[in-house]
Structures are given as structure tokens and as C-alpha cells.
Amino acid sequence: MEIPILYEDDNLLAVNKPSGLVIHTDGRTEENSLVDWIKKKYPACEKVGEQLKIGTGQTIERWGIVHRIDRETSGVVLIAKNQKTYNFLKKQFLDRQIEKAYHAVVYGDIRYDEGIINLAIGRNKSDFRKRATGKAVRGEAKEAITYYKTLARKDKISLIEANPRTGRTHQLRVHFADMGHAILEDKLYSVFRKAPITIGRLALHAYSIEFTLPEGKFIKIIAPYPPDFQKAVDFFTKV
Numbered sequence: 001m002e003i004p005i006l007y008e009d010d011n012l013l014a015v016n017k018p019s020g021l022v023i024h025t026d027g028r029t030e031e032n033s034l035v036d037w038i039k040k041k042y043p044a045c046e047k048v049g050e051q052l053k054i055g056t057g058q059t060i061e062r063w064g065i066v067h068r069i070d071r072e073t074s075g076v077v078l079i080a081k082n083q084k085t086y087n088f089l090k091k092q093f094l095d096r097q098i099e100k101a102y103h104a105v106v107y108g109d110i111r112y113d114e115g116i117i118n119l120a121i122g123r124n125k126s127d128f129r130k131r132a133t134g135k136a137v138r139g140e141a142k143e144a145i146t147y148y149k150t151l152a153r154k155d156k157i158s159l160i161e162a163n164p165r166t167g168r169t170h171q172l173r174v175h176f177a178d179m180g181h182a183i184l185e186d187k188l189y190s191v192f193r194k195a196p197i198t199i200g201r202l203a204l205h206a207y208s209i210e211f212t213l214p215e216g217k218f219i220k221i222i223a224p225y226p227p228d229f230q231k232a233v234d235f236f237t238k239v
Contacts, residue, residue: 001037006076007221011085011214013042013064016223019074019201023065024052038063038079045079049086066090067167075102075206076223088214093167099210102162102172103151103225105203105232106181107193110150110158117146117175121168130188131170133178144168146175152236155196157184159236161207172204184232197235199228 001021007014015034017023022033038045042064049062064080066089080086092098121144122137124130133141145165152159158181162172173189176182182190184203210220225233 001032003034003037004224006223007219009213011081012089013079013081014209014221015077015079016226017069017074017077017206018226019072019228022071023068023077024054024060024062034065034077035061035063038065042079042081045081048080048083067093069206070170070173070202070204072202073102073204073206074223074226074229076209076221077206078209078211085214089211092211096165097211099208100164100206101208102164103205103207103229103233104160104162104172104176105184105197106158106160106176107184107190107195108156108158108181109153110148110160110179110181112150114147114149117148117179118144119175119178120144121171121174131168131174133174142166142168144171144175146172154236157195157197159233173202197232199232201228203229203232205229 004016006016017034024035025033045064046061048064051059052062053059066078066080066086069075080089119133120141121131121133122139122141124132124136125138143166147163149161150158151161164171173183173186177189184195186202205225206223208220208222212218
């Protein structure tokens, strides 16, 4: 597995995760994961972080992974090399001091150039794989806030930048689907819709992350688009 390294120092690693690669295995199937890559390249990360409970009920090591993105989502992921850095970054996430920007292609012409989506999210009462808002939620719904900007519109699709202020599972997918602007090729939250382009996977990329390093320096890390997502972005600039 070749995974691009975006930033590295003695405490921290940032990588550009490819689409299709899971962060941790689900315990039910055998497949490559980002953790497998870390095990090989950075074995000292084994005990960094907290134990994580997976779908089988087992607990596994996080291997320094501070936050996660979906299998089909590409983009930047932070990995702490020691417990002190893990705790430092986790606190920034909890205090909402870390700024994340995602780029996505969504169905439809988004009406506003910028906006805020403030819809609490919980488990979907009719499908355990999904999250939901409003009356479709089973149990408790937690606060979920997304800021967005519309970067381009063309032929009934839009290119957007989204900045989640909370970190709910599937937050961007649920919020934009609720708006009637589901993310292109989202097989879980959107029925089939015609579009002028296709990239063969969820059109969502974790583009950048901004945070403070343990030594006090503020840093912004940008994950270049993979070829499939670049193809989608190029569509909006073609005459």
C-alpha cells in the first residue's frame, strides 16, 4: 500500500487516505486498512490512543488515529505518534478548535452561496447502517452543525466546501441529503439520479485541516485531490 504522507514530525503524521480504504477493519471481513499500513511503517503507535469498540463487540487499538473518515471518502487523516500528542489533538477536536474543510459534488443547483445547516443527527430507526434527522431518528439525536460555501454550479450539480463544526457519523452526507442536495453517487443516502459526470464513488474529499501543533505553531495541511475527484472539479471549469 502506498499512502501519501502530507506532513510528518516527531509527534505527528498526516496522510492522504485513498478512497476505498477503511480506517479500521470491522472485524467481520479481512481487508486492508489504514491501521495495517501504520502497523508496518510505525509499529511504535500500537498503544497510542484509546481502545475502540468495533461492530463484533471486540475492542481494538486505535494506533494513534485521532479522527476517522468514511471508507469512500478520500483525504487528510491525522495520526499521533505518542499519547501526549493524541490527547493534545483530541482536546482541540472536543473544544471545536480544529477547522476541517471538505470538498464535495452534490446534486442540484444549491440556491445560496453560503449557509449553515443546523440539524441534530441520530441513528436511523429503520436502517442500522444510516444516520437521520428529525422523526426518522431512533433514540437521542445529537447537535450537528455544518457551514458551507457553494464554489461552482453547472448542469444541475454543485461543487461545495463544507466545514463541519461537530463530528457526527455521516454528518455531511445526512445534512446535504436532507437539503435535497445529496452528495453525488452516495449509494446510502440518495436514490439514483442522473448527473453529467461520474467518478465511481462518493464524491467527497477531506481537503484540509487546520490546528495547533504541541509546540504552539498553527498549521494548515491540504490534501491534493486524487485523480477521480480532480476529474469532477475540472468539469466545473470546462467551457
